[in-house]
Amino acid sequence: MSVKASSIEAAYRAKFGESAQLFERGLSVFPSGVTHDSRYLQPFPVFVKDASGSRKSTVEGHLLIDYWVGHGALILGHGHPDVVAAVQRQMVRGTHFSACHELEIEWGERVQRLVPSAERIRFTSSGTEATLMALRIARLVTGRTKVVKFIGHFHGWHDLLVPAAYAPYTIDDWSMPGVTPGVLSDLIAIPPNDLQAVEQAFQQQQPACCILEPTGGHWGLVPIQGEFLRGLRDLCSQYGVILIFDEVISGFRVAPGGAQAHYGVKPDMTTLAKILAGGLPGGAVCGRADLLDAISFGNRHGKKMKHPGTFNGNPLSAAAGCAALDALADGIAGGRAIEAASQVRGRLNELFARKSVSWIAYGEFSMIHILPRYDGPASVRDDFIPCGGQYEQLDVEQPAELKHAFRTALITNGVDWFGWSGMTSAAHTDNDIDETIDAFGRTIDHLRADGFI
Ligand SMILES: Cc1ncc(COP(=O)(O)O)c(C=O)c1O
Numbered sequence: 001m002s003v004k005a006s007s008i009e010a011a012y013r014a015k016f017g018e019s020a021q022l023f024e025r026g027l028s029v030f031p032s033g034v035t036h037d038s039r040y041l042q043p044f045p046v047f048v049k050d051a052s053g054s055r056k057s058t059v060e061g062h063l064l065i066d067y068w069v070g071h072g073a074l075i076l077g078h079g080h081p082d083v084v085a086a087v088q089r090q091m092v093r094g095t096h097f098s099a100c101h102e103l104e105i106e107w108g109e110r111v112q113r114l115v116p117s118a119e120r121i122r123f124t125s126s127g128t129e130a131t132l133m134a135l136r137i138a139r140l141v142t143g144r145t146k147v148v149k150f151i152g153h154f155h156g157w158h159d160l161l162v163p164a165a166y167a168p169y170t171i172d173d174w175s176m177p178g179v180t181p182g183v184l185s186d187l188i189a190i191p192p193n194d195l196q197a198v199e200q201a202f203q204q205q206q207p208a209c210c211i212l213e214p215t216g217g218h219w220g221l222v223p224i225q226g227e228f229l230r231g232l233r234d235l236c237s238q239y240g241v242i243l244i245f246d247e248v249i250s251g252f253r254v255a256p257g258g259a260q261a262h263y264g265v266k267p268d269m270t271t272l273a274k275i276l277a278g279g280l281p282g283g284a285v286c287g288r289a290d291l292l293d294a295i296s297f298g299n300r301h302g303k304k305m306k307h308p309g310t311f312n313g314n315p316l317s318a319a320a321g322c323a324a325l326d327a328l329a330d331g332i333a334g335g336r337a338i339e340a341a342s343q344v345r346g347r348l349n350e351l352f353a354r355k356s357v358s359w360i361a362y363g364e365f366s367m368i369h370i371l372p373r374y375d376g377p378a379s380v381r382d383d384f385i386p387c388g389g390q391y392e393q394l395d396v397e398q399p400a401e402l403k404h405a406f407r408t409a410l411i412t413n414g415v416d417w418f419g420w421s422g423m424t425s426a427a428h429t430d431n432d433i434d435e436t437i438d439a440f441g442r443t444i445d446h447l448r449a450d451g452f453i
Helices: 007-015 017-027 081-093 102-114 127-142 195-205 226-239 258-263 289-295 315-328 332-354 400-412 430-449
Strands: 048-052 055-058 063-066 120-124 147-150 187-190 209-212 242-246 269-273 283-287 360-362 367-371 421-423
Touching: 007 017, 007 400, 007 430, 063 430, 081 315, 102 120, 102 283, 102 315, 120 127, 120 289, 127 209, 127 242, 127 269, 127 283, 127 289, 147 195, 187 195, 195 226, 209 226, 226 242, 226 258, 242 258, 258 269, 283 289, 315 332, 332 360, 332 367, 332 421, 332 430, 400 430
Parallel strands: 147 187, 147 209, 209 242, 242 269
Antiparallel strands: 048 055, 055 063, 120 283, 269 283, 360 367, 367 421
């Protein structure tokens, strides 16, 4: 995919020359020169050399206000002193003992204290591993095979859950290159926020489990409300379907105890990652003790699920995780991130109105989404959900040229935004927000001058 020659691209190229060179070098090492799909950007992505608080510094020395915040892992910002100190302390003691260690218990106890459903916990190395594990436990315990998920909900990239995670959504065809029809036939993907569809799937297919992002697909791009969660909880109990909240993003972000604490809805199992490990790799499955018993030796099910994993409960991640969870436990830091996001949403909408662009910013908690090409009614209310919350309108692939021009222009103006979405951290200051709004203003001017909007 190439981008239209524009003054935006010329300015981007002029500002990030060293990144261009590194990208050229990376192209002969990595497919498309990147190590994560989302980091791919035409004509090249920026390369970052260090980061602190709310900002990262590119190899050219340009500071960017960061709304990726470690793909959501860094709610405390980059280099939080408690996390850095904990990792440094642990580093010299040992990074891998191939043995049980006290810190993993301390880490798990913190999760138990904060997350209502966490009777028992098993650590993994990533969120993808956690959702994979939760499904297998659900199947082992129920003896059923099918899995219900919601269209547009992302649970990592493993075979069973990556279908139906990305737009465009073609009814009856969730195929994903490389995923076999056999695997696909075990997946039931239904529209979000539709309890009737849930009940029909439960009645007709008798699934083992139902998994969802409790604040909505792609961290609230298509928001989900507490009422739906309560209805889903009831249906799962009624039909003996195991309810799994994938709180890889929402865990410790929405509230110290995640979405389940915020909404007062207790799932049977929860998957965690990102903030859990304080910015280092790590994930977990937690939930009812009788379910997690599936991985116990000599368990009540008479068959044990195998679960090795070289980096499970890794000491460095445990150290970072304990420090991060301690810093988040009273809800003050998470609350600051939420307040910052609310301010950004409100001020972006004022800016869009002032600049007469048909965009809208929305979202909940510390998550922000921008819907470009929006022609519906606007609202000054922070809980306004555009397009009546319809996933077909909210979760759509935007034109590639606009997307690339938007991202490159915004980066050139000093803000790194996660596609059309962003997350805030406790480290985002009022000054960051002022600068962000200015950067968006200049970006809109540049997009207009280059004919993208
Ligand atoms: C809700 C959700 N679940 C699972 C995952 C996968 O986690 P990981 O990238 O750690 O494998 C992600 C990653 O962004 C996620 O957002």
